[in-house]
Every structure is written in C-alpha cells, then in structure tokens.
Amino acid sequence: MSTLPPSFDDWFSRRGWSLHPHQQELLDRAAEPALLLIAPTGGGKTLAGFLPTLAELADGAHKGIHTLYVSPLKALAADIKRNLRTPVDEMGLPIRIEDRTGDTSATARKRQRADPPHILLTTPESLALLTSYEDAPRIFAGLSRVIVDEIHALAESKRGDQLMLALSRLQALAPEMRRVGLSATVEDPAAIAAYLARNPDPCAIVHADPGPDPDIAMLTTDERPPWSGGGGKYAIPAVLEQVRKHRTTLIFHNTRAQAEIFFHNLWLANDDDLPIGIHHGSLAREQRERVEAAMVAGDLRAIVATGSLDLGIDWGDVDLVIQVGAPKNVKRLVQRIGRANHRYNAPSKALLVPANRFEVVECVAALQAVKARDLDGDPRGPGPRDVLCQHIAIRACAGPFDAGELYAEVTSAGAYAGLTREAFDDCLNFVATGGYALRAYDRYQRLQQRPDGLWQLRDPRRARQIRMNIGTIIDTDMLKVRLRGRGGKPLGEVEEGFAATLTAGDTFLIGGRVVRYETLREMVVEVSPRADKEPRIATYMGTKFATSTQLSHRILEMFRSRDWAGLPAHTRDWLELQARVSHLPEADRILVESFTHDGRPHSCIYGFAGRNAMQTLGLLLTQRMEEMGLHPLGFVATDYATLIWGLEPLTDPAPLFAQGDLRAAFEDWLAGNAVMKRTFKSSAIIAGLIERNTPGARATGRQATFSSDILYDTLRRYDPDHLLLDITREEALRGLVDFGRIEELLARTHGRIDHVQAERVTPLAAPMLLEMGRVPVMGAARERLLAEEAAILLATAGLE
Incomplete structure (x- = not known):
C-alpha cells in the first residue's frame, strides 16, 4: 500500500x-x-x-x-x-x-x-x-x-x-x-x-461503496396536480412547509423560465419572510456569487435553481432536495438528489413534485429506477467533426504542425478513434480554404501548407480571432439586462428574441423580481423596478429535456404490468378509465386514438419517443395527411404523444407509418427546413466558418443568422456535398429532430397499430388538448377561464 x-x-x-x-x-x-x-x-x-x-x-x-x-x-x-x-x-x-x-x-x-x-x-x-x-x-x-x-x-x-x-x-x-x-x-x-x-x-x-439508498419520495400535497402545465404552482404551500422543516432546501427546475415563475410565486406565498434565493445561468455573475456566498454562510433556507447547481458543488448544509417537474432523466435526478446530505454513507433526501397529472406516472417510474440503481443514457456516437475543425484551427494558432502527427493525436481520443485519414483531411482542407465553393474568398483562407509540408496560419493575425471564438457552447442570443441609470445594477440576461417583443412599459421577471422595460441601448436592455404589475415571463431557452428512452420504457412497462401500487388513487382511476374506454399504450404497438372534439376530428398518436421526436413526427404526419387529403390544421406534441386536428377524419393510420416512405418524407422535409438552417448555424460557428466575436465587436444573433442563411443557401446550390452540409445533417438527425428515436419507435412496433375510434376525447388525450392553449386570454381572468375550460373538457372525457 x-x-x-x-x-x-x-x-x-x-x-x-x-x-x-x-x-x-x-x-x-x-x-x-x-x-x-x-x-x-x-x-x-x-x-x-x-x-x-x-x-x-x-x-x-x-x-x-x-x-x-x-x-x-x-x-x-x-x-x-x-x-x-x-x-x-x-x-x-x-x-x-x-x-x-x-x-x-x-x-x-x-x-x-x-x-x-x-x-x-x-x-x-x-x-x-x-x-x-x-x-x-x-x-x-x-x-x-x-x-x-x-x-x-x-x-x-x-x-x-x-x-x-x-x-x-x-x-x-x-x-x-x-x-x-x-x-x-x-x-x-x-x-x-x-x-x-x-x-x-x-x-x-x-x-466505491455505493452507500445507502436515497430517501426519496413524492411530495404529498393537499391539491391534486393540474392536468397540464409545468410550473408546479399548486404545490407551493407543501413546498414551503418542507422548507420550514429543513435547514437548507434546494428546489430544482428543468428550465430557467419555470424556475423564475416558481420563485416569484414562492416569494409571494412566503409569509414568514424565509430567506430564499434563486440561481441559474442567465443571472448576472454578481447575483449568482451573492447567492453562493449566502449558501456557504448558511444564510438561505431555500434556493430555487436549475442545472447551474446540478453538479458536485458543496455549498452550505443542504438537507433536502425538491425536484419540481418530472426529472426526464434518471441520471440527472440521482445527481441532483446527491446535493442533499452531501456526506459519505449518509442517505440523500429528496422529494419529487410532478407538475401535472401525467408527470405523476413519470415521477413514480423515476423513483423505481433510482431505487433499482438503473441509470439511463444513450450510446455515444463518433466525435463530431465541427469540433475537430475548431481543434485543427486551435492547433494552428500554436504554430506550424505536421498533418500526420496531428491525425495520430486526434485518433488517440476515444471518440475519434475510428476517424479515417480521409475524413481528417476533409476537415483540414475545410479549415484551410472553406471548401470548394468558398475557396475563392480571402476571408475563408485560414491555413497554408509550407514547402516542408507543415501547415500554418496564412496570416498570424488570424490567431486572435480564432481564440476569441473558441468553445462549443452556442449561446442563445442573449442581451444584458441592467437597471436604468448611470452605473445601473446588472440583473442578468434575456434572449434577444424576447427583448425584440418588448415595448416601453412591458414587465417581465428576472432574478425573481418584476421589472419594467424602458429601452434597448447599445445591446443592453434597460429596465426599472416595477412590482405593481403582472409580469410577462422572460423566455429563457435553457435546456429542453426530453424523457429518456429508458424512462419511457419503464412507463410503458408500468402500463403493461398494471403495477400501480405507487400511484396516487386519482392517477390510478385515470389510467383505469383509459383502459376501459380505449387502450393503454404498449411498447410493441403504436396506439392511435381518433375522436371528434369541438366539431373537429382529432387523432392522438402515442409513441413515447421524447418531445423532440414527437414534434418531428407531428411535422411528418401532418405533411403526409395533407398529401392524403385530410387537411390537417395543426398539432401539439409532448414527450409521450402527438395530437393532430384537421378537417377530415383519419380512418386508416397504417399508411402514415410506412417506414421507408416516412424516411423519404423526412429527408425531403429536412433538406429545406428551418431546423437545418438553425443546425447549420451552430455547426458553422463551432467549425469557425462564422465568427460570432471579432476584435472590437460581436455579431448580433440576427446578423449571425442572416450570414449563416446566406451561406447555407449558397452551399446547397453550388456545393451540395460540402463538408459542413454533411456535418449539419448528422447533427440535425441526432439533435433537434431526434429522428433516431422515431426509427427506434418504428423498429420496435414493426407496423403494429391499434386504432381506436372513440366516441369522445379519451382520458390520456384530454391533457393534450389543454396543451394547445385554446384560451388565449391574458390578465386576471386567465386562470379562472383555463380552469373552467379544463373542467368542461375533463367532464367530457369522464374525468373529475
């Protein structure tokens, strides 16, 4: 030893x-x-x-x-x-x-x-x-x-x-x-x-010894979860009661917007004036540091947070973690609950708060997975080539290099072990010249090969620009937010797209406080405090989690086995009613329910493939329904289903799911879709074709988008085999549209479809109708009208 x-x-x-x-x-x-x-x-x-x-x-x-x-x-x-x-x-x-x-x-x-x-x-x-x-x-x-x-x-x-x-x-x-x-x-x-x-x-x-099982359960609340939504507002009294009983409570959310909403409502209900903070990546660094210091000092009783506090930071004496909203991923849940009782062989303590009725099922499945130590995760693919292109440019900044030696280095990295020399040379040539269609433009000429065979920067001054653009995090176009006035206090950031919708007098939430938009000056959103108005919500992109494949399979297995002992009575009754009037979804079959609602034919397709995949499926199916003369009007997607409504009823869903046809439709749709342009922009920034930062200036999101759109259209027209278009297609397939999970769905169901022609909206489909936002009323009456609409709809579905 x-x-x-x-x-x-x-x-x-x-x-x-x-x-x-x-x-x-x-x-x-x-x-x-x-x-x-x-x-x-x-x-x-x-x-x-x-x-x-x-x-x-x-x-x-x-x-x-x-x-x-x-x-x-x-x-x-x-x-x-x-x-x-x-x-x-x-x-x-x-x-x-x-x-x-x-x-x-x-x-x-x-x-x-x-x-x-x-x-x-x-x-x-x-x-x-x-x-x-x-x-x-x-x-x-x-x-x-x-x-x-x-x-x-x-x-x-x-x-x-x-x-x-x-x-x-x-x-x-x-x-x-x-x-x-x-x-x-x-x-x-x-x-x-x-x-x-x-x-x-x-x-x-x-x-290491894995230690004791975590002490983890569902939070018991007096009020039932709502049928739709993601904020968890109904649970605030119960959450506050838990905060009172513990020294320090971390309250996790899946998105920044949800964290802001919950913190605002929690503070309004905080009659005991308990010290509560908020922490997420869009807040100003000074504010994050104040919250962190208060945690270390033990001055906060609760912190509402996102993934910014997921990982192994050991701040303060946290003895309870509350996860608001279904965790979507078992591994992430384990990481988060580990923040409580951060000591060796001390069980972590955590409570889950489902944001809506279906999330009750997902939370129970996640609890079972945690107790079984069954973590989820998808196999890693090969190393992305846009990152490799950036690495080659970084290497060039450090001085001349031999391509063969750099190739040997790169293939020593596990994710790139299978990279061929031809694929490496394609990336090297792209970094050097921009590719066939762009090699005539000086701005894309970055590297040159010397007589001795070594590669180097064509202009050493380019090193500064390359260094300024290092990184693979593609920020959603964010603008700083400051209080108005000389030396105004920084509050954080909001998305450029959100800021563009604001007019003087509009209010929104940031850092848990309501502020009034005054003006946009030099790419800074200037605001003033305004606590007397109902806020709009800053639209933070954050991370949009999709339910993992393993967790989806657990939910489907729960449906099959009817092992519902861990579910609350109201959720068991809901599923029992679904089984009586229709079917429960099964892992090896696609369930399609068709019914009429509000005089329009609706079809609900259950795939449990995650939100991105179900969104993509909705786009493809509505395109095919249009070709079939069914005149779809729109759709809405969740992690588990896609609901489509239109003018003509769906009588035979089988043709919609012919795998080869669906793949071909996907290829056609993807080629000219905005998703491809968005993906191209991200890969082009990482690979160095588009520079977000230049000495003395930073391109706005709109400028970068305009530039990337022109490049995308140019390459598609004049150089369709360009390396970056190939990279873009790979990234789109495994990222934004998640077509791989649609293919997994089609493979495991083998064309087996259960089509239920229901007399009315089914219990599982009812929450999907509430997702559609059919009551576009803002202001004081909004929640009352939504509640009334929900009551009518759920009564129609046979639900209380």
Missing part, C-alpha cells in the same frame, strides 16, 4: 478521519495511465483524485503545472479551489492553487502563463485556449496528471469532445501525463473509461 507523508497522517488524525477504501486505491494506483472513479455523492471523490497530487507536491520540488483539474462549471472550479485550500493551508504544503475560467482577469491569465501554479483548475474552453498559445509546450512541460470531474456530464456534450481533443494535445506535450475521471452517475462505466483513456491505453475502473 502507498503511504502518505507524515504530515498527511497527522492532519487526518487531528480531524479523526481515515482514508476510504476507494481513496486508498486511487493512491495505490496513481501511476496507472488512466483511472475512472465511480463513487457516490459525498464519497470524497475530489480528495481521492487530488491525494496523489498533494503527496507528490509535498516536497516543493516540482516547478510549473503538475495537475490540471477540469470541470464543466466555473463555479465548481472555484468551489474545489476553496475546498483544496483547507488541507494545503493546514498542512503548510508549498502548493500554489489557482483557477482559470472566463471570470479570471486578464492580468491573472497573463501571470499564469508566465508563472503557472502547481494546480490549475479550469474548464474545457479555457484549457483549449491555453493550448492555442505558442508557449503551450513550456506551460505544460511538467504536467503529470489531469483530473476530469463530473466526467459523465462532459461526455454527453461537445464540450467533452473538445476536452478530449485538448487532452490528446497535452499528452503529446507531456507523454507521461496520467488521467483520472470522477463521477457519481455512470450508466456504462466501460464506455466512459474508453472515452477517458488515451487510445489504445487501458483505463482501470474503481468502484
């Missing part, structure tokens, strides 16, 4: 601590090229990852960066820095620890390059930027270890792909560099291990 220096043993003894088995194992195996630690939240993952580093640095002999720590969140890097300082300071270790993120000052960044700390805490974007400098070989010459925290979160996005490409570069600069991945929620350990390791090096997997 490896031993720690005496000062470490003394420090542990003074605290009454001893190493957990997984911490000792990481210490013993520290020399291995790659290790993946899977340990429960509160299990000491961070200390396990850093112990070998602290031990190796204890003698003060190392110069420069020894360990690089990479996390998905800037706040997590700052939190780890705070936590690491404790053992370092108390043991008097000669170790410098610094963080480098987008919040780090230019002066500090410049100093870090000249005199790097022993431990640098950073994010994928900041690391990519560091590798782009000519002095990267000097900065990373002594690099010994890289710790990737919350690796599961990075593995699900292009940020992780960019990180792994950056690690391939670091491995070339520091061949003895070792890799460590940390996570509490990994559904496929072998896949994540292969993702982390340098191909073809092995990666050992260390499993």
Whole structure:
C-alpha cells in the first residue's frame, strides 16, 4: 500500500478521519495511465483524485503545472479551489492553487502563463485556449496528471469532445501525463473509461461503496396536480412547509423560465419572510456569487435553481432536495438528489413534485429506477467533426504542425478513434480554404501548407480571432439586462428574441423580481423596478429535456404490468378509465386514438419517443395527411404523444407509418427546413466558418443568422456535398429532430397499430388538448377561464 507523508497522517488524525477504501486505491494506483472513479455523492471523490497530487507536491520540488483539474462549471472550479485550500493551508504544503475560467482577469491569465501554479483548475474552453498559445509546450512541460470531474456530464456534450481533443494535445506535450475521471452517475462505466483513456491505453475502473439508498419520495400535497402545465404552482404551500422543516432546501427546475415563475410565486406565498434565493445561468455573475456566498454562510433556507447547481458543488448544509417537474432523466435526478446530505454513507433526501397529472406516472417510474440503481443514457456516437475543425484551427494558432502527427493525436481520443485519414483531411482542407465553393474568398483562407509540408496560419493575425471564438457552447442570443441609470445594477440576461417583443412599459421577471422595460441601448436592455404589475415571463431557452428512452420504457412497462401500487388513487382511476374506454399504450404497438372534439376530428398518436421526436413526427404526419387529403390544421406534441386536428377524419393510420416512405418524407422535409438552417448555424460557428466575436465587436444573433442563411443557401446550390452540409445533417438527425428515436419507435412496433375510434376525447388525450392553449386570454381572468375550460373538457372525457 502507498503511504502518505507524515504530515498527511497527522492532519487526518487531528480531524479523526481515515482514508476510504476507494481513496486508498486511487493512491495505490496513481501511476496507472488512466483511472475512472465511480463513487457516490459525498464519497470524497475530489480528495481521492487530488491525494496523489498533494503527496507528490509535498516536497516543493516540482516547478510549473503538475495537475490540471477540469470541470464543466466555473463555479465548481472555484468551489474545489476553496475546498483544496483547507488541507494545503493546514498542512503548510508549498502548493500554489489557482483557477482559470472566463471570470479570471486578464492580468491573472497573463501571470499564469508566465508563472503557472502547481494546480490549475479550469474548464474545457479555457484549457483549449491555453493550448492555442505558442508557449503551450513550456506551460505544460511538467504536467503529470489531469483530473476530469463530473466526467459523465462532459461526455454527453461537445464540450467533452473538445476536452478530449485538448487532452490528446497535452499528452503529446507531456507523454507521461496520467488521467483520472470522477463521477457519481455512470450508466456504462466501460464506455466512459474508453472515452477517458488515451487510445489504445487501458483505463482501470474503481468502484466505491455505493452507500445507502436515497430517501426519496413524492411530495404529498393537499391539491391534486393540474392536468397540464409545468410550473408546479399548486404545490407551493407543501413546498414551503418542507422548507420550514429543513435547514437548507434546494428546489430544482428543468428550465430557467419555470424556475423564475416558481420563485416569484414562492416569494409571494412566503409569509414568514424565509430567506430564499434563486440561481441559474442567465443571472448576472454578481447575483449568482451573492447567492453562493449566502449558501456557504448558511444564510438561505431555500434556493430555487436549475442545472447551474446540478453538479458536485458543496455549498452550505443542504438537507433536502425538491425536484419540481418530472426529472426526464434518471441520471440527472440521482445527481441532483446527491446535493442533499452531501456526506459519505449518509442517505440523500429528496422529494419529487410532478407538475401535472401525467408527470405523476413519470415521477413514480423515476423513483423505481433510482431505487433499482438503473441509470439511463444513450450510446455515444463518433466525435463530431465541427469540433475537430475548431481543434485543427486551435492547433494552428500554436504554430506550424505536421498533418500526420496531428491525425495520430486526434485518433488517440476515444471518440475519434475510428476517424479515417480521409475524413481528417476533409476537415483540414475545410479549415484551410472553406471548401470548394468558398475557396475563392480571402476571408475563408485560414491555413497554408509550407514547402516542408507543415501547415500554418496564412496570416498570424488570424490567431486572435480564432481564440476569441473558441468553445462549443452556442449561446442563445442573449442581451444584458441592467437597471436604468448611470452605473445601473446588472440583473442578468434575456434572449434577444424576447427583448425584440418588448415595448416601453412591458414587465417581465428576472432574478425573481418584476421589472419594467424602458429601452434597448447599445445591446443592453434597460429596465426599472416595477412590482405593481403582472409580469410577462422572460423566455429563457435553457435546456429542453426530453424523457429518456429508458424512462419511457419503464412507463410503458408500468402500463403493461398494471403495477400501480405507487400511484396516487386519482392517477390510478385515470389510467383505469383509459383502459376501459380505449387502450393503454404498449411498447410493441403504436396506439392511435381518433375522436371528434369541438366539431373537429382529432387523432392522438402515442409513441413515447421524447418531445423532440414527437414534434418531428407531428411535422411528418401532418405533411403526409395533407398529401392524403385530410387537411390537417395543426398539432401539439409532448414527450409521450402527438395530437393532430384537421378537417377530415383519419380512418386508416397504417399508411402514415410506412417506414421507408416516412424516411423519404423526412429527408425531403429536412433538406429545406428551418431546423437545418438553425443546425447549420451552430455547426458553422463551432467549425469557425462564422465568427460570432471579432476584435472590437460581436455579431448580433440576427446578423449571425442572416450570414449563416446566406451561406447555407449558397452551399446547397453550388456545393451540395460540402463538408459542413454533411456535418449539419448528422447533427440535425441526432439533435433537434431526434429522428433516431422515431426509427427506434418504428423498429420496435414493426407496423403494429391499434386504432381506436372513440366516441369522445379519451382520458390520456384530454391533457393534450389543454396543451394547445385554446384560451388565449391574458390578465386576471386567465386562470379562472383555463380552469373552467379544463373542467368542461375533463367532464367530457369522464374525468373529475
């Protein structure tokens, strides 16, 4: 067994601590090229990852960066820095620890390059930027270890792909560099291990004791959940009661808009004046930092939050997590409930609040999955080529390079192990010239090949522009919001599209407060406080979660088995009524219900393929219904169904689902659809064809969209085989439209369709009608009219 220096043993003894088995194992195996630690939240993952580093640095002999720590969140890097300082300071270790993120000052960044700390805490974007400098070989010459925290979160996005490409570069600069991945929620350990390791090096997997099962249940409320909606307002009295009973409660939401609405309503009901805060990514940094500081100090009783507090940040004494709205993903739910009782072998405590009646079913399925330790996740595809194009440009910024050597580096990154040399050369040529249709334009000429075969920037001044556009996060076009007046306080950001709808006097919510729109000045939304008016809601895009495939299958299995013991009586009665008047959806069949409502024929198609896929299915089916002369008027989609209404009834749904025809219709629809243009814009920005940031200016969202639309139309017309069009199609298929899940639906049902001709709206379809927003009334009477409409509709469906 490896031993720690005496000062470490003394420090542990003074605290009454001893190493957990997984911490000792990481210490013993520290020399291995790659290790993946899977340990429960509160299990000491961070200390396990850093112990070998602290031990190796204890003698003060190392110069420069020894360990690089990479996390998905800037706040997590700052939190780890705070936590690491404790053992370092108390043991008097000669170790410098610094963080480098987008919040780090230019002066500090410049100093870090000249005199790097022993431990640098950073994010994928900041690391990519560091590798782009000519002095990267000097900065990373002594690099010994890289710790990737919350690796599961990075593995699900292009940020992780960019990180792994950056690690391939670091491995070339520091061949003895070792890799460590940390996570509490990994559904496929072998896949994540292969993702982390340098191909073809092995990666050992260390499993910690998973600890006790979480204490997790559905929140009991006096009022039943509504039939539709996503805010959870009905549960606020019960939520406040739980807040009173606990020290600190984290209240998670799936979107920023829902968090703002809930926080506003929670504050209005907070008669005891309990200190409550809100935290999400669109708030001003100063406001987020105030909330974080208050959490650390234990000054807040509750924090309404989104994914900004999902990950391993250990702030304050959180003893309860409440998830408002169905979690959509079991892995995300496990991560969130782990914020409560963040201690080793202490059960996490959490309550789920379904936002509507169907979400009751989804929440019960999620509870069962958590208790079964059944995590969800989709298999990773090959590394995206738009990220590779950006990486090639980043590499060029650091100096001339050999294409063969860079190809070898890239294919050492797990996601790119299968990349062919031809595909790599296509990306290289695109970065160099912009591709066949664009090579005549100087602005797209970025690289050139020297007589000795090395590639370099055509104009060294381009390096600045490339660095300014590093990153794979495509921001929804956001505008800053400030209080009006000289030195007005920053409040956060709203979407440019939302700001464009505002006129002077309009009110909206931001940071839990109602503000009045005054003017738009120099791309800043100026507002004034206005608490006496009903607010409009800022339309934050945030993350639109779709129910995972595994969770959908659990719901369908619950329907099949009739194992409804965990469901409230009102939900059991609802499903029993559905079974009597129609069918319950089944995994191996498509259920189509047709009925007349408000004098119009309606058809509800149950696919349980997730919101994006069901939305795409609605577009395709209405297109086919139009061809069949059924004259569809519109549709609405949820995670589990698509409801279509029109002028003519659907008598035979089978032709709608002919798989080959549907695929062909999809290809035709996709080629000219706005989804493709939106996807093209994102990939073009990542690949570097469109620059959002230039020295002294930033393109607005509309400018970038205009530019990308022109490029898209030009390439489709003159260069239909262009690399970026090929990338765009790949991204659209697996992203915005999720056609893969439609194909999975068609494959598992094999053309088996149950068509129910119902006399009236069916119980499961009734909430879909409420999703349509048939009462476009705003103001004080809105909720009353919605309630009356719902009562009439549900009575028609035989529901109370």
